[in-house]
Amino acid sequence: MAFVPRLGDFILRFLEKMRPSQVPISCLQSTDMHTPDLGQDRRFVLELPDSGLAHFALCCDKTDRGALAPSDPRLETFLLAPGRSYSVFVPVAPGSGYGARIRAARQHQHLIKQLSQVPFQQCQLRRLLSYSPGSPPGSTEKGFVLWDPRDCLETERALQGLLVACEAPRPHLGVFEADLSGQLWQRQWELLGGAGDGGLKPVGKARVVPTKEPQLHPAVPDLPLSVVFPSLEEVRKVFKECTSLIPEAQEVLNLVDKCPKNVQKGKFPVIAIEGLDATGKTTVTHSIAKTMNAVFLKSPPPCISQWRKIFDNEPAIIRRAYYSLGNYIIASEIAKASTQAPVIVDRYWHSTAAYAIATEISGLPHYLPPAHHPIYQWPKDLLKPDIILLLTTTPKERELRIQERGLEKTKEEEELEVNKLFREKVEMSYKRMENPGCHLVDAGPERGEVIQNVLDVIKKYCTSL
Numbered sequence: 001m002a003f004v005p006r007l008g009d010f011i012l013r014f015l016e017k018m019r020p021s022q023v024p025i026s027c028l029q030s031t032d033m034h035t036p037d038l039g040q041d042r043r044f045v046l047e048l049p050d051s052g053l054a055h056f057a058l059c060c061d062k063t064d065r066g067a068l069a070p071s072d073p074r075l076e077t078f079l080l081a082p083g084r085s086y087s088v089f090v091p092v093a094p095g096s097g098y099g100a101r102i103r104a105a106r107q108h109q110h111l112i113k114q115l116s117q118v119p120f121q122q123c124q125l126r127r128l129l130s131y132s133p134g135s136p137p138g139s140t141e142k143g144f145v146l147w148d149p150r151d152c153l154e155t156e157r158a159l160q161g162l163l164v165a166c167e168a169p170r171p172h173l174g175v176f177e178a179d180l181s182g183q184l185w186q187r188q189w190e191l192l193g194g195a196g197d198g199g200l201k202p203v204g205k206a207r208v209v210p211t212k213e214p215q216l217h218p219a220v221p222d223l224p225l226s227v228v229f230p231s232l233e234e235v236r237k238v239f240k241e242c243t244s245l246i247p248e249a250q251e252v253l254n255l256v257d258k259c260p261k262n263v264q265k266g267k268f269p270v271i272a273i274e275g276l277d278a279t280g281k282t283t284v285t286h287s288i289a290k291t292m293n294a295v296f297l298k299s300p301p302p303c304i305s306q307w308r309k310i311f312d313n314e315p316a317i318i319r320r321a322y323y324s325l326g327n328y329i330i331a332s333e334i335a336k337a338s339t340q341a342p343v344i345v346d347r348y349w350h351s352t353a354a355y356a357i358a359t360e361i362s363g364l365p366h367y368l369p370p371a372h373h374p375i376y377q378w379p380k381d382l383l384k385p386d387i388i389l390l391l392t393t394t395p396k397e398r399e400l401r402i403q404e405r406g407l408e409k410t411k412e413e414e415e416l417e418v419n420k421l422f423r424e425k426v427e428m429s430y431k432r433m434e435n436p437g438c439h440l441v442d443a444g445p446e447r448g449e450v451i452q453n454v455l456d457v458i459k460k461y462c463t464s465l
């Protein structure tokens with residue numbers, strides 16, 4: 001409660017400093033907040049420190065009370081923990097296309113990057129997703145809760161400065177607090193006007209009420225529009241929107257457009273090798289390519305690898321589109337090569353989809369889309385391999401191999417190392433892929449044995465050999 005006058009005072013000071021003559025007095029005096037009409041029924045999913053998910057709505061009179069769940073003490077425990085919790089959202093207008101979603105994704109990533117630096121290094125960020133039940137896919141909005149354990153003015157000031165400096169889409173800010181009865185509320189602030197107006201305006205407060213957990217993680221319906229694109233046409237649309245922001249996107253598109261479309265494989269077998277990093281894919285693919293006299297290919301292909309770092313640093317929607325396009329380029333190379341010899345591919349579509357699903361679905365592995373969900377299907381317009389092998393090994397063995405190898409790691413590889421749950425989600429997603437699904441191979445034994453096991457599986461299932 002002490003926060004309210006403090007935030008009000010601060011905003012007064014802040015706005016006065018920014019534009020003394022243009023401070024909208026009405027904004028600064030509204031300490032008698034009302035419960036806003038939040039219009040559409042928006043719900044929120046918060047990833048808790050133990051990777052559980054807490055679901056809530058912001059309650060106004062029109063909230064569907066039938067959907068409310070009994071109280072969830074985890075929400076109070078987390079959002080009212082000593083210190084201060086802020087929520088930040090990047091809005092996306094309903095029905096927006098890829099352009100608006102890309103801008104929102106970049107804004108979200110920019111905020112996350114800034115909030116991992118000074119003076120926020122004492123703070124913690126938790127993923128928060130907002131969605132409207134029953135709305136068409138594409139309506140989820142990404143945000144986060146920033147928890148400042150020290151509740152210090154410096155954090156508050158820096159956060160407001162960061163948000164006020166944001167171009168469109170302008171983020172939404174909320175601050176959590178309890179009333180005297182212990183009820184959890186969110187106080188909401190609007191960023192004012194254009195860059196010249198710089199400031200925040202209190203717009204009201206809403207009760208935080210737990211809601212029932214939906215059957216599917218709310219990010220699932222959006223996956224085909226955000227990271228697991230079902231066709232080349234969809235990925236192209238995403239990348240086309242990127243060309244004005246990232247010139248290299250046009251270079252990638254030029255290469256894709258040179259490739260023949262809807263290609264078919266030749267008479268020789270096509271084998272894809274998949275697995276988490278350091279499970280031995282490169283070792284296996286090189287060795288069996290030699291044994292089988294096969295052509296070795298790798299996704300993403302060398303012709304676009306020079307831009308990989310650029311796209312790896314972009315938000316998921318752009319990063320995944322890059323890898324998807326890489327798969328379509330590789331497909332045309334597979335088509336050509338498989339008319340002459342067997343083809344071995346180091347990573348392909350399953351890598352793109354499994355990592356994407358695991359990254360987008362917050363919380364524990366059981367929140368992943370269930371087995372046989374359409375998201376695990378192979379894209380209809382992408383050349384299918386004859387067989388896909390998934391190399392698996394224990395986390396300990398992988399760690400050993402990573403240490404021994406000592407190469408530079410991608411951000412995702414670093415995450416795999418530290419985040420056991422992420423690793424489990426990638427592997428579980430791999431195992432749920434179907435049509436074609438993966439044949440599992442234990443990659444734990446010594447190299448020779450793994451390679452022999454791989455060759456045995458290929459011989460058993462690859463009838464065209």
Ligand SMILES: Nc1ncnc2c1ncn2[C@@H]1O[C@H](COP(=O)(O)OP(=O)(O)OP(=O)(O)O)[C@@H](O)[C@H]1O
Nearest residue numbers: 276277278279280281282283401405445446447450
């Ligand atoms: N069966 C094995 N036993 C012990 N070490 C292995 C085995 N297979 C591969 N290695 C070693 O483990 C390290 C990782 O192997 P490799 O590069 O083949 O994995 P990868 O799956 O291709 O990794 P990434 O996906 O990160 O490129 C290498 O140093 C390799 O020599």
Ligand SMILES: Nc1ccn([C@@H]2O[C@H](COP(=O)(O)O)[C@@H](O)[C@H]2O)c(=O)n1
Nearest residue numbers: 277299300323347348349351352355412
């Ligand atoms: N077809 C692909 C290939 C790779 N990725 C992403 O790249 C990372 C691993 O690549 P390595 O070269 O280190 O094996 C992994 O994090 C994937 O996200 C992909 O998405 N699709």
